[in-house]
Amino acid sequence: MQAIHLAKQYTTQQSQLAVLEDISFEIADGELVCLVGPSGCGKSTLLRLLAGLLLPERGEVRLHGQPLLAPSPEIGLVFQKANLMPWRTVFDNVILPLQIQHLSLAEATLRVNHALSMVGLSEFATSYPRELSGGMEQRVALARALVYDPQILLLDEPFGALDALTRERLNQELLRLWTATEPHKTIIMVTHDVNEAVLLADRVLVLSQRPARLAALIPIPLPRPRSSALFYDPQFGALANQVRQAIR
Numbered sequence: 001m002q003a004i005h006l007a008k009q010y011t012t013q014q015s016q017l018a019v020l021e022d023i024s025f026e027i028a029d030g031e032l033v034c035l036v037g038p039s040g041c042g043k044s045t046l047l048r049l050l051a052g053l054l055l056p057e058r059g060e061v062r063l064h065g066q067p068l069l070a071p072s073p074e075i076g077l078v079f080q081k082a083n084l085m086p087w088r089t090v091f092d093n094v095i096l097p098l099q100i101q102h103l104s105l106a107e108a109t110l111r112v113n114h115a116l117s118m119v120g121l122s123e124f125a126t127s128y129p130r131e132l133s134g135g136m137e138q139r140v141a142l143a144r145a146l147v148y149d150p151q152i153l154l155l156d157e158p159f160g161a162l163d164a165l166t167r168e169r170l171n172q173e174l175l176r177l178w179t180a181t182e183p184h185k186t187i188i189m190v191t192h193d194v195n196e197a198v199l200l201a202d203r204v205l206v207l208s209q210r211p212a213r214l215a216a217l218i219p220i221p222l223p224r225p226r227s228s229a230l231f232y233d234p235q236f237g238a239l240a241n242q243v244r245q246a247i248r
Ligand SMILES: Nc1ncnc2c1ncn2[C@@H]1O[C@H](COP(=O)(O)OP(=O)(O)O)[C@@H](O)[C@H]1O
Pocket: 010, 011, 012, 017, 019, 037, 038, 039, 040, 041, 042, 043, 044, 045, 046, 210
C-alpha cells in the first residue's frame, strides 16, 4: 500500500483547516506499522484516507499499484469504539457485513466462526454486547473486521479506551494473530502510546503537528516474539526516545 503526496483539508462554513500536507510512504505486504503523532494532527484522517473512506485533495492512495477510490473488502477497519448493535448477539454482529453482501448462510457461518476463533471468542457467540467487557467488545469489532479475511487491517486506537492491563493483553493477542496468519496481514495501527508502538511495530510512522507531514519513519529492529519485558531493555528505551524526539 502506498501514500503518494497525500494532502487533505477540511472545509467548514467558516474556514478551511489544512490537516495533511504532502505525505508519502510505502508499506510492504505483511508489515506491521504503528502511526503516532500529536493529538489532533491528523492520524485518524490519514487512516480514513488509507481506508478509502475519505478522498484526498491532492495525491492518492494506491493498493496493488491501483488508485484506491472507495472502501475495499481487502481492507478491514477497527475504531476505538466497537459500535456493536446491542440487540444482536456476538455472532449476529459479526455476520452483519456478510449478510449485507448476500453471502450464503453456510459460507457466512463458517467465516464468522473462524473470525471468532481467531479473537478467542468462540464461546461467546450467543452472548449480547451488554454481557461483554470493553476488551471483549473490541475483540468482536476485530472479528467483524476479519470476516472478509482482509489482507490489510487498519486500526484506529482500537484499545485506547481500555485499562492498561487489558490493552497489554490485547496487544499480545494482536501480535499472536498477526504472527499466526500466513501470509501475515498488513497492519497499520494508530496509537498515542509510544511504548505500544515500539513494542508492536516493524516501523513507526511519526506525523508532525498539523498540518501534518511525515516527521519520521523509524525502523524497529527488535527481535520477535516481543513481550512487555522489553520495556526494560536499553535498546527498547533508545528507540522509544527516538520516537518521542520525532513527535516533538
Ligand atoms: N469531519 C471533519 N470536519 C472538520 N474538521 C475535522 C473533521 N475531522 C477531523 N477534523 C479536524 O482535523 C484535525 C485532525 O483530526 P484527526 O484526524 O481526528 O486527528 P487525530 O486522529 O490525530 O487526533 C483536528 O483538528 C480535527 O478537529
